[in-house]
Amino acid sequence: MDHVHTAGLQIAVLVKYVPDAQFDRHIDVGTLTTQRSESILSELDEYALEAALQLVEQHGAHEAGHRITALTMGEPTALSAVKKALQIGADEGVLLTDPALRGSDAAATSLALAALLRECGPFDLVLTGMASTDGETSLVPAQLAERLDLPQVTFAASLDLTAGSDGWSLTATRDGDTHLETLQTDLPAVVSVTDQINEPRYPNFKGIMAAKKKPLRTLSLAEIGVAPETVGHSGSWTEVVEASARPPRSHGTVLIDEGNAGIQLVDFLAAQKLL
DSSP, X not given: OOOXXXXXXXXXXXXXXXXXXXXXXXXXXXXXXXXXXXXXXXXXXXXXXXXXXXXXXXXXXXXXXXXXXXXXXXXXXXXXXXXXXXXXXXXXXXXXXXXXXXTOOHHHHHHHHHHHHHHHOOOSEEEEESSOTTTOOOOHHHHHHHHHTOXXXXXXXXXXXXXXXXXXXXXXXXXXXXXXXXXXXXXXXXXXXXXXSOOOOOOOHHHHHXXXXXXXXXXXXXXXXXXXXXXXXXXXXXXXXXXXXXXXXXXXOOOOOSSOHHXXXXXXXXXXXOO
């Protein structure tokens, strides 16, 4: 990924239009793909957007030339996720949409997103959430870094940027089970952040109104130089061969307390091998 350093930070935030976790998820039996009729901006991606906004605010805000671009790929309805990102504070939005993208797994997704970033960049920093709330694979950030030939930092719990004469450098911390890791890299880089890094802000009335005037582009695969057969079902490395509805929940066990409920509970837990 060619990169030319400029005074202002150019940050890309990848966002995704995912099924709302408040509702049951459904699989399209014909295509074996997730139905996305009741979808929203992925909650985990809001942490990445907030991280971008805080970095910009800490280093001179927009007056210093910093710019945040929210990008996604999906059906035309995925534009809603980009619009919300603009309302929260991103400066411009880009949607990659094409029928050939349907059924893309993580590998095909990272291929398309890498091409999209090259087309819309160069970027100093590519930020993502720790995972998507639909697939939950956490594969795309690392695959993206490999395809763009950039250093990667995954599951960052904090971020700090330093501007030097040779460009920007980034310091991140990552929480291990028993220790705290500190990682450093020069930019450009790809970074995924956890849901512990910040508290995302909500769009306010001013942001909602301002978003209507912000640049919003829609691109196709042809416009970013990606062949249709390299994405979607044909370009995926994995295949869903079968899907079935979740079985209904069975009735729970009711314990009636006749003075020995504690013993009944212990016996039940022991039978379930939970003791």
